[in-house]
Amino acid sequence: MDPNNVIICRCSDVSLQDLYDLFEEGYTTFEELKRIKRVGMGPCQANTCGKMVQWEIAKYFNKPLASVEFHNMRPFTMGxxxxxxxxxxxxEE
Amino acid sequence: MKNKALPNTADVVIIGGGVSGCSIAWNLAKQGQKNIVVIEREYLTSGATGRCGAGVRQQWATKANCILAKQSVEFFEQAQAILEYDGDVEFKQEGYLIVSSTPEETAQFKKNVRLQNSLGIPSKLLTKAEAKQIVPHLNTDVIDAATFCGTDGHLNPFTMTDAYYKAAKRLGVSFYTYTTVEDIDVKNGAIHAVKTNKGTIKTDVVVNAAGGWAKEIGEMAGVDIPVFSENHEILVTEPVEKMQGPMVISFSHNIYCQQTPHGAFIMGRGDKNMPKGHDVSSSWTFLDDMSKTVTTLLPPIGELRVIRQWGGLYNISPDHQPIISDAKDVKGFYMACGFSGHGFMLAPMTGLLLSELILGKTPSLPMEDMALDRFEGKEITEFETSVV
Incomplete structure (x- = not known):
């Protein structure tokens, strides 16, 4: 399947090809991907794409999944x- | 960028992969400097750059800040083309509306506008009614007057840094992320080497662009830099349809608030009781104070949902103006620090001026007001007041 047509992050409209392009540019961690392309920063806060991003990093760099750090979760858990x-x-006052 | 082994030697080692470090690297490379290495302890923009409010303004109260900001805006207007960037730096020039709360503050603003206009910055003083025309949801009951400059605006810190990074890389600059500087070797009063957790690089020139850790990097080289770091908190809301063009700031209400091109509102404020240090954690008190302030000044924003909050470090100098300088006592040690919360928006001039200083050229601007030795034996009498 054409990686251009595989949507990884629905909130921020990021395709698998977008991730590959960033990997090639030298951005190899979840934190970096999220800053350039807003992967995982939409309303779902990576609840949908988080695991997929982790998995794609592991596959691309041939690393064990467990060694790929998840992104830094910040408050809030919901809006x-x-x-x-x-x-x-x-x-309170 | 992180699988390569660290080189044994370099002509210039830049410490810090924020917008300043990347701008300095690109400016040096563009003027022909070879063998430039940028060292970053985490990833690019992981420090203050990626935590800032993404604002760009020229409305300052000191001459040096005004000139640096104005010439930086002129670069940002062309940045996409100059750096041949394939992404979008999202430079949106819809202005900064700075509101005053009292006649005293308005009097200071009048002075600021006179200074800004004398330097070619097109700011103007507005009445409450005029301010409300620009931001209709502004609560004019809690303000006295305002100033506005239409060429101020918003810029994406991540893609702006990415643009410098890619352009610098094309010119041969090497970047090493997740690499921590542990010590700096000085021999006979001159820079000799930089020690990192991944190896040692011999070099004659070190640039301290370490943001919140600039003081500690200075100490490694035996250079005392009179700066400290302080956490400033910030939050972002869900993205919504466009409802606010300019950034709205108040120094007396202690808030800056803008809607990004992406639709989310970003807002931040300082805390007088914040201890000095490197903590960047998020607090409840910030949320409480911010929700009260923003719903007072910009009431409809209260209906928006906060989706994230975070903190970042201001690296503060005694006069709230940057230190873009060499070090008289250590040959080959240069610094760009002490930006006091506005390093992102000044990065183009930071890179240009410091590269000229390093290459021994005549700087494009007089740099006395940015020199490290301006603080020596002097009491600071004039300092930048327009800081949130």
Whole structure:
């Protein structure tokens, strides 16, 4: 299958070929891929593409899957409205 | 870039793979310098560059910052073509709207605009009503006046650095990521070698572009740099339809907030009680303070969902202006640090000026205001006030 037609990250519209291009350019870790192409930075926060990205790095560089670091998870685990945070902060005062 | 073995020798070793280090590398290579090596402890943009607010502005309160910013904007306008970049640096010039809260602050802003205009920066003072025309969801009840400069804007830190990286690589620069500098050898008052966890490189020239770790790199070479690092926090919302053109900033409310071309809102603020150091963790207090501030100044933003927060280091100098300099006591040691939160937007001039200094050329701008020795035996009387 043409890697141009294999979508890895649906949120940010990143294809398998996009990943290959970045690998060739010298970007070889999840953290780097995510910064250039926004892989895993959309609303699902890599819950859909995360494992696939890890797997493609392992395959491309012929490394054991377990040695490929997952990306750095940051808060939040789900989106929260700023108004909701403000109301909670006001309640505490 | 990380499978190659480290070379034994280099003509120039640049420490730091942020936008400054990559810009310095490209500028040196473009002027014919060979055997340039860039060392980065993690990946490119992993430090302050990739954690910054992605803003580019020329509205500063000191002459040096204004000139550096203006000439950097002129580069950014052409960056895509000059660097022959195949990606998109996402330079969006829809301005910075800087709001004042009190007549006193407005008086300072008037001075700033006079200075900026005298240097060719097209900023202007606006009334509350005029400000509201530019950002309709601005709450003008909590502001006094504003200044606006339409050629300020947004730039993508990751792709901008990538553009410098690719262009530098084409000119022969070698990049080594996930490589940590452990020590710098100085012999007879001159740079001799750089020791890393992957090997030692003999070199006569070292460039300290280490951002938040610039002081520690200076110490390795025996150079005392009067800077410190401090965590500044930031958050991003879900992407939404376009609703805000310019970056909105307030120094007194302590906020900067812009909508990126991608649709997400990015906003950050400083914390006076933040201890000095290298911590970049995220806090609840930041979220609480930010949610109150942004819903006061830009009320409709309150309906947006926060999807991520993070922190990054400001490397702060005594006058909040950068140190782009050699070191008088250690031959071959150069530095670009102390940007005090605005190193990203000045990177083109940082690279140009420091490369000229290293190559022994006459710099494109007078550099006294950026020299390391400007702090020696002097009390700092004039410093940049326009910092969030």
């Amino acid at each position: 929260v409205k700023l108004n909701a945070i403000k109301e909670a902060a006001d309640d």
